[in-house]
Amino acid sequence: xxxxxxxxxxxxxxxxxxxxxxxxxxxxxxxxxxxxxxxxxxxxxxxxxxxxxxxxxxxxxxxxxxxxxxxxxxxxxxxxxxxxxxxxxxxxxxxxxxxxxxxxxxxxxxxxxxxxxxxxxxxxxxxxxxxxxxxxxxxxxxxxxxxxxxxxxxxxxxxxxxxxxxxxxxxxxxxxxxxxxxxxx
Numbered sequence: 001x002x003x004x005x006x007x008x009x010x011x012x013x014x015x016x017x018x019x020x021x022x023x024x025x026x027x028x029x030x031x032x033x034x035x036x037x038x039x040x041x042x043x044x045x046x047x048x049x050x051x052x053x054x055x056x057x058x059x060x061x062x063x064x065x066x067x068x069x070x071x072x073x074x075x076x077x078x079x080x081x082x083x084x085x086x087x088x089x090x091x092x093x094x095x096x097x098x099x100x101x102x103x104x105x106x107x108x109x110x111x112x113x114x115x116x117x118x119x120x121x122x123x124x125x126x127x128x129x130x131x132x133x134x135x136x137x138x139x140x141x142x143x144x145x146x147x148x149x150x151x152x153x154x155x156x157x158x159x160x161x162x163x164x165x166x167x168x169x170x171x172x173x174x175x176x177x178x179x180x181x182x183x184x185x
Contacts (some may be wrong), residue, residue: 031113033084034059035092037162039043039152040121041128043174044093063093072114077104084108095151099158105165117166119159122175125152 036044045063060083071108077100078093081091084107094101105115122128125148132143153174163169 041131
């Protein structure tokens with residue numbers, strides 16, 4: 001069977017609107033998995049945190065930060081797998097370049113979930129490095145330029161596999177440079 005995946009590209013300014021509409025349209029009892037992913041420093045946490053705090057996300061949402069605050073000792077991948085097993089829709093943020101996300105999404109597909117992936121990216125690892133440096137200066141976690149650069153290099157090729165498994169694949173450019181080229185996906 002030949003599956004066609006919808007691919008849309010939006011500027012970062014529209015991300016809040018896109019995610020708010022998507023999660024408000026689908027109550028959590030539908031088997032829809034919203035995945036917000038991309039390289040470290042691409043802007044995922046910032047927009048998600050704002051939407052989550054303002055109550056504009058209509059499905060349960062979690063990431064590493066929300067898990068730490070909840071006091072759970074389970075790793076993110078186990079929490080995602082448990083939520084899939086519950087059979088209700090939810091959203092999660094994944095900023096790793098690990099192929100573990102593909103195994104989780106395959107598990108979701110095997111459990112009849114529709115997958116909507118929102119891939120947040122920048123057009124250069126140096127943008128991500130700069131953001132991580134700023135976050136560190138504002139009291140955030142420490143950063144390592146090489147680690148962020150490596151994460152960037154590994155995450156973009158992984159996006160091709162994410163695109164294949166997703167029912168809807170939305171690219172969100174958070175570079176803030178008008179006319180910046182879109183990476184090959």
